Amino acid sequence: MINGDIIKKRILIIGSNGMLGQRLVEFFRNNDKIELLCASVENDSLIPEINYKQLDITQKNKVREIILEFFPDFVINTAAYTNVDKSETEKEIAWKINVNGPEYIAHYCNTIDTHLIHISTDYIYDGKEGPYTEEDKPCPIGYYGRTKLASENSIRTSGTRFTILRTNVLYGPTKYGRADFVKWVITSLRSNQIIRIVTDQIGNPTYIDDIVSAINKVIELKKEGIFNIGGIEMLSRFDFTLRIAKYFSLDESLIHPIFTKELKQQAARPLKSGLITLKAETELGYKPYSIETSFELMKKELNL
């Protein structure tokens, strides 16, 4: 008789306390065909009652231990140093987490022939001629983007089977940790705060559950390579904010337009960006929700 456990897929989610990580955990945790192990840098999991281990991906021995012990079929790495501005001054730690960490993960995935799914970003581009396809030549303009591009390159040359999903401006119904852009806008406008939003950053904001579905498809189809994952519409951050205000019946007059350069942020931002998702649509059957449907789902789930 076949033991059910033998045919279970073993999935390790690294960065499980993060915004995307949490949604992946919620998606995979109740699937009885999957054996799940979650890991992140904090001592405890934010999501209760899951199989969790503390892991700092900058410690090569720990990465080795967790991967070789659990022996996963798939590793999904969502752990990253994601503070774009602080990356300009905290270069060493940003490099360790965003480049050395994925390098170690890829190394041990290769050792045991595990498929690595890694998350990257449109910040690997300069934002001069977006939206971008997977074939466009990267040219990061900030240190965060440089580290993320270097992580892609170290995975591509590691020898392991890999899928890199590039995404931009994640939002969605995560329950723990910092608020995403949509929740931040709702909270600010409901408390009558004026918010200054850039009109010159263009992208296609990505509903987190759409990238979760894409990851699930990658696993189902064992698809390798690089895929862009983004929302259905290209629009400025300002227009996206207006759509939030309209949908949630908030005061649009509190949203003030501003240019990126006026914010005087430490890191430069790609302006004309966004990710063309045709390859994912064709090869993964990727079909993102419309912006309004994604808001409706968030509203229902979070009681917004």
Ligand SMILES: NC(=O)c1ccc[n+]([C@@H]2O[C@H](COP(=O)([O-])OP(=O)(O)OC[C@H]3O[C@@H](n4cnc5c(N)ncnc54)[C@H](OP(=O)(O)O)[C@@H]3O)[C@@H](O)[C@H]2O)c1
């Ligand atoms: N959010 C976006 O708009 C966006 C856009 C494009 C691409 N991405 C990419 O998508 C991925 C997921 O992003 P996200 O928004 O979910 O990020 P996030 O919320 O910042 O989650 C990253 C997680 O990794 C953890 N982590 C940090 N250092 C670690 C270490 N040394 N070892 C293990 N875990 C560590 C973080 O813990 P702490 O919070 O305690 O540091 C956090 O729980 C990242 O690769 C990011 O670059 C995100």
